[in-house]
Amino acid sequence: MRQDHGGAGRHLAHPRRPSFDRSGAPVSTVESVRTDFYQVPLPVVLTDSTHGVIPHFELVTVRVTDSDGATGLGYTYAVNSGAEAFAVLVDRYLTPVLTGEDVDRTEHLWQRMWWALHYAGRGGHATSAISAVDIALWDLRARRAGQPLWRLFGGYDPRVPVYAGGIDLDFPIEQLLEQADRFRKEGFRAIKMKVGRASWREDVERVARMREHLGDDFPLMADANMKWSADQAIRTARALAEFDLVWLEEPTIPDDVAGHVRVLREGGLPVATGENLHTLYEFQNMITAGAVTFPEPDVCNVGGMTVFRKVAALAEAHNLPVTSHGAHDLTVHLMAAAPNRTYMEAHGFGLERYLAEPMQIVDGAAIAPERPGHGLTFDFDALEPHRVGGTT
Known part of the structure; x- marks a missing residue:
């Protein structure tokens, strides 16, 4: 099993901008953001009172890589339909406001994402997209610190x-x-x-x-x-x-x-x-x-x-x-x-x-595991048959 960055998928980056703290020391910045969208079949068809029959769920994974080459993983999901919009929001609107920013300033980055999408939603698709990125950023921060979240x-x-x-x-x-x-x-x-x-x-x-x-x-x-x-x-x-x-x-x-x-x-x-x-x-x-x-x-x-x-x-x-x-x-x-x-x-x-x-x-x-970050390692090879779409 592996967590890699190769293969097809949405993988967007903007030119790197060197960043420094107030003392002049370099800080790690967001280098690239990759999203992948999957329709994942469930082993057993499930049902509830409002969503009806649920044969699969939709999954969006987000991988944020910093200027030091470290990566954090996040994901979000939807029942039956709608999750592809999360990937579009991350690709088109969130990646530009993240790239080049200090990866450890999670609250700052959250506010940038919130106001980038605020007029379009204030919740729903907007906060699902933000969620996947925020989870990846926290995973990255904890991995860099060598601590479980x-x-x-x-x-x-x-x-x-x-x-x-x-x-x-x-x-x-x-x-x-x-x-x-x-x-x-x-x-x-x-x-x-x-x-x-x-x-x-x-x-x-x-x-x-x-x-x-x-x-x-x-x-x-x-x-x-x-x-x-x-x-x-x-x-x-x-x-x-x-x-x-x-x-x-x-x-x-x-x-x-x-x-x-x-x-x-x-x-x-x-x-x-x-x-x-x-x-x-x-x-x-x-x-x-x-x-x-x-x-x-x-x-x-x-x-x-x-x-x-x-x-x-x-x-x-x-x-x-x-x-x-x-x-x-x-x-x-x-x-x-x-x-x-x-x-x-x-x-x-x-x-x-x-x-x-x-x-x-x-x-x-x-x-709760002791592995750094959230400790999840996806088998993207196993997920690949369920991926929808390619590179954007």
């Missing part, structure tokens, strides 16, 4: 409680229970299942069966993927309350902050939300309104590691635990540095098949 970020605890994030809305009951047994054999001590079927009574029946199968004390979450109105969510939450869920996730659309407040106050269950919030300010609105129990950023769409850390700190300032969505092999570093962390999601879109050393799970905990 979780230590560079403060190093709270490398053992992070983890749950298995099932994407299983259309699984028959027996398949759902078999999956739960497999998760437990893999070392998970908490599980999330999907809800949001055509009838809320079906959801209640499926959660009841899972609770009976797992036992009273096993941590269980349910994820509606924004399926319901606030009134529907309240009704279903009340019906699910007897099953002692850790949380009900995304009960309604992320735009409905007032609806989230009602669900949390009237539904009788804790609420997790945030995978579809794309800025720090959206999290501030949700948290200060009292609309969420477990803020849930995704490092690949919220603005990267720079913003994820700010969301975790914002949650801590409001005495809230932080959880996460997706990209567990990256997120484990962020959660390992957050004193208010709770369960981290191990996501169904995992890249284990394309990684030299996938994340370890031991007795219900994900273990």
Whole structure:
């Protein structure tokens, strides 16, 4: 397995500009940025209540190389469609504002990227593109320092409680229970299942069966993927309350902050939300309104590691635990540095098949690696059949 810079792909650079600090000493600068876009088939077709059938996910990788020849790796993703736009934004608009800049000034570079794309989005595609670059920059910085990211970020605890994030809305009951047994054999001590079927009574029946199968004390979450109105969510939450869920996730659309407040106050269950919030300010609105129990950023769409850390700190300032969505092999570093962390999601879109050393799970905990940076080494040869497009 290898992480190289050859072959086809988007690989853009601008002329190098020597850079120096205030003492006159040379500093390492961004030399080039390469992006690659892939459509990655999933081993099992997955389903949820809003995205429907999910046969593959879209992946964009970003490799930032500095003037000393060192490289950092980042990535972002989308469900079914839209990720190619992230690559275009990185290529056409972010690379020019990064090239020649000091690679260690991650906050400065984040602000340059944010304002370069601000008028075009303030979130969504813009922050997904920024996320991939920001992750690569932090990886590069930590590799240069010879430290794993979780230590560079403060190093709270490398053992992070983890749950298995099932994407299983259309699984028959027996398949759902078999999956739960497999998760437990893999070392998970908490599980999330999907809800949001055509009838809320079906959801209640499926959660009841899972609770009976797992036992009273096993941590269980349910994820509606924004399926319901606030009134529907309240009704279903009340019906699910007897099953002692850790949380009900995304009960309604992320735009409905007032609806989230009602669900949390009237539904009788804790609420997790945030995978579809794309800025720090959206999290501030949700948290200060009292609309969420477990803020849930995704490092690949919220603005990267720079913003994820700010969301975790914002949650801590409001005495809230932080959880996460997706990209567990990256997120484990962020959660390992957050004193208010709770369960981290191990996501169904995992890249284990394309990684030299996938994340370890031991007795219900994900273990943050000691390798420099985030420690991921992609097998780009294995990904190559799924790459879309060529050199730009």
